[in-house]
Amino acid sequence: MTGREEILQLLAEYDRYVLGCHVHPDGDAIGSLLALGLGLENAGKEVAMVVPGGVPATYRFLEGTEKITTTASLTPEVIIALDCADRERLLLPEAVFATGAPLVNIDHHISNSMFGDFNHVLPEAAATGEIVYDLLADGGFAPDKRIAEAIYTAVATDTGFFRYSNTSGRVLSLAAGLVADYGISPSRIAEEVYEERSYDSLRLLGEVLATLRLAAGGRIAWMAMSQELMAAYSVPLEETENFVNHTISISGVEIGLFFKEINPEETKVSWRSKSAVDVSRLAAHFGGGGHARAAGCTIKAPVTQAVEQVLPFLHDYLTSAGQENTAGEEKERA
């Protein structure tokens, strides 16, 4: 579903915007927020780019992130949510919504709840950054090098640096164009995103990997991080986002899970899938969502109980006919 025309009009007509993204922002959330914010600013508009928890350290290398604030400094005429699947995950101060300004929802999650007054949701896009790139081009907002780096980072991180199944020819040529036209450095961006981890985050990964187990005859791999483990290392939760990818790197594993106990009553579960399984549907069973290959949910239980809820459900799923249906539809989508 798309409200592209209306959104282009909103971007052209107004002067004051507040932009937000999802909680625990990743490279696509920060990159698309920054690209659109800078594009509007270049056009002489007032923009507040708001990330209440601050920009994760990994993405602070992006020029322009220093303009991102933790609260909104202006009264918006338009509110824009980026890379955000539902209203609950959109972190903006309540005062922003109290203005009654129209809410624009720009996203690529197949599970998007269409919470905006205007929705531009394209599940076929590899990243929200790809959608923002098109909006900027179609709206006549000239990109600059900072915007090109932000879009590249958005697209690169959401495709696992051009490894995942959402790596389309379109995404590769978009990225190639950003490199050729704006002189950005893919190697530097990859280094910033992957090779600037803290010592503690790597030691925590070691502890988490020690919990790695297989289930369902080797088709599921899972690992868990208790609150005690998190407390033992001073690592922000978002720095553990990529840990889950180790689970599906194991030969024969179809579904990878990472359970994170964020408080004694709540466990965040990250889901990954390698090929046939649409994990956004499985995560939806537990009130979550996301993409076919990467999804998430939160279970109101301590980590051991969350594991006991999810694993039997998955075991049943993998041994039932339901799996074939999902596999067929997934092939069509890809």
Ligand SMILES: [Mn+2]
């Ligand atoms: Mn995304």
